[in-house]
Amino acid sequence: MWPKSIKLNTPNHTVWVEWSDGHRSAYSYPYLRDHCPCATCTSSHRGGATASPSPNPLPMLGAQALRPLRAELVGRYALQIFWSDGHSSGIYTFDYLRGLCPCEQCRPFPAHGA
Amino acid sequence: MSERVTPQEVMKALSAVEDPVARRDIVALGYVKNVEVGTNGVVLTLQFPASASSVQGELVVAIKRAVQQLGVEEVQIHQLASPPAPTRGSALIPGVKHTIAVASGKGGVGKSTVAANLASALQQQGVAVGLMDTDVYGPSIPVLLGSKEQPRVVEGKLAAPVEYGIKVMSMAYFLPKDEAVIWRGPMLHKTIQQFLGDVRWGELDYLVIDLPPGTGDIQLSLSQTIPLTGAVIVSTPQDLALAVAWKAIAMFNKMNVPILGIIENMSYYVCPHCGERAEIFGHGGAREAAKKLGLAFLGEIPLDPVIRAESDAGRPVALDSSSPHYAAYQNVARAVREQAERVGREAPPISFE
Numbered sequence: 249m250w251p252k253s254i255k256l257n258t259p260n261h262t263v264w265v266e267w268s269d270g271h272r273s274a275y276s277y278p279y280l281r282d283h284c285p286c287a288t289c290t291s292s293h294r295g296g297a298t299a300s301p302s303p304n305p306l307p308m309l310g311a312q313a314l315r316p317l318r319a320e321l322v323g324r325y326a327l328q329i330f331w332s333d334g335h336s337s338g339i340y341t342f343d344y345l346r347g348l349c350p351c352e353q354c355r356p357f358p359a360h361g362a
Numbered sequence: 363m364s365e366r367v368t369p370q371e372v373m374k375a376l377s378a379v380e381d382p383v384a385r386r387d388i389v390a391l392g393y394v395k396n397v398e399v400g401t402n403g404v405v406l407t408l409q410f411p412a413s414a415s416s417v418q419g420e421l422v423v424a425i426k427r428a429v430q431q432l433g434v435e436e437v438q439i440h441q442l443a444s445p446p447a448p449t450r451g452s453a454l455i456p457g458v459k460h461t462i463a464v465a466s467g468k469g470g471v472g473k474s475t476v477a478a479n480l481a482s483a484l485q486q487q488g489v490a491v492g493l494m495d496t497d498v499y500g501p502s503i504p505v506l507l508g509s510k511e512q513p514r515v516v517e518g519k520l521a522a523p524v525e526y527g528i529k530v531m532s533m534a535y536f537l538p539k540d541e542a543v544i545w546r547g548p549m550l551h552k553t554i555q556q557f558l559g560d561v562r563w564g565e566l567d568y569l570v571i572d573l574p575p576g577t578g579d580i581q582l583s584l585s586q587t588i589p590l591t592g593a594v595i596v597s598t599p600q601d602l603a604l605a606v607a608w609k610a611i612a613m614f615n616k617m618n619v620p621i622l623g624i625i626e627n628m629s630y631y632v633c634p635h636c637g638e639r640a641e642i643f644g645h646g647g648a649r650e651a652a653k654k655l656g657l658a659f660l661g662e663i664p665l666d667p668v669i670r671a672e673s674d675a676g677r678p679v680a681l682d683s684s685s686p687h688y689a690a691y692q693n694v695a696r697a698v699r700e701q702a703e704r705v706g707r708e709a710p711p712i713s714f715e
Contacts, residue, residue, distance in 0.1 A: 250710070252710055253713070254710050254712045254713070255712075255714075256714050256715065257714075257715040258714065259715070320712070321712065323588065323589055323590065323617055323618070324617070324618045325617045325618035342618065
């Protein structure tokens with residue numbers, strides 16, 4: 249799975265990813281921030297998929313102010329987001345990001361925070 | 363103005379205006395953000411990307427003319443600031459088209475020799491080539507290319523020595539001959555970043571990157587720092603080396619780095635006295651492994667004392683057109699280029715809106 253394009257749309261608080269199979273995913277900023285896969289946020293070493301229900305219990309910023317300041321590719325396998333709350337250690341691998349897609353087709357039962 | 367035009371008519375007229383750089387019309391490219399038709403004429407809101415800055419002036423003229431041809435007298439144009447240009451992961455080396463890592467699982471299979479000769483063969487084919495030696499513990503590329511020059515600092519960046527037309531960078535340049543690098547991971551990561559970002563690689567078609575053996579810090583740093591075009595796996599034909607090569611392949615798969623194929627080194631030995639062919643490490647093992655894994659087999663390089671002698675003397679055998687290795691490496695270089703073009707999967711652009 250490979251993203252063809254990644255768009256960060258701040259007016260809509262959404263990251264748009266178009267995948268190589270044509271699927272389009274829309275992730276809200278808070279949803280992505282809540283699913284940060286880094287070790288601190290997941291509070292365990294089991295990996296991002298098991299993120300606890302409230303990985304960011306004391307948000308520094310309200311939903312309106314939370315946004316990516318910068319986003320970079322990590323090699324050719326992941327996306328790193330530098331959030332406005334100062335956090336940047338999450339490496340969202342493309343596989344993880346694809347599995348996180350909150351659309352109805354991908355997730356009949358919406359995940360927490362979607 | 364006798365009759366007002368509709369915004370649809372304006373859009374239609376604008377879709378006849380083409381960006382000469384992108385070679386598509388400006389509506390399809392999304393430059394037109396808003397069209398307002400008022401009593402006094404038409405107000406357009408436009409946003410040009412940074413890539414169109416060189417043609418922006420002529421585009422504005424063409425846009426005005428297109429709208430005026432609809433009978434509109436007054437055309438006002440508002441321009442929004444250009445959004446930041448999309449970033450790609452290779453911002454460190456923007457002039458480099460393809461980055462090829464030469465890897466193996468096991469040490470001693472001739473990775474550096476293959477990397478130096480592959481770079482030489484590519485250079486012979488007329489493409490611009492660089493060779494980066496990331497084996498900081500046992501840097502051998504400068505010796506293989508007989509490099510006597512030193513990197514120089516020019517305007518705050520390192521100018522790489524050029525050997526046989528190849529730009530070369532290696533840790534060997536920065537170490538007294540008998541000193542060793544004794545570093546932990548973070549230092550290695552910094553070195554990789556500096557070798558990429560602080561060296562004047564300029565415009566290159568291929569940057570061949572010689573890796574140390576294994577699946578450690580340097581491989582990880584490199585795969586994280588730039589979107590590699592692909593990796594070439596070097597192996598001897600014996601099962602032991604191939605078994606370790608699998609691990610290197612597994613690592614690159616995890617990092618989403620395409621495997622361009624496998625090169626079999628020390629494939630066989632032709633006795634200089636009787637001409638008989640001896641298959642010291644077995645033969646064809648890498649070809650079979652490639653087939654099994656569905657990977658391209660890029661070629662086989664025979665074992666020959668000439669390679670050892672010429673390598674120690676700093677002359678890549680791939681440059682000597684009278685040697686049998688010349689043809690072997692030319693074929694390998696061609697196969698690598700074919701594969702690199704084939705996988706040419708571009709890193710996705712990241713853009714802010």
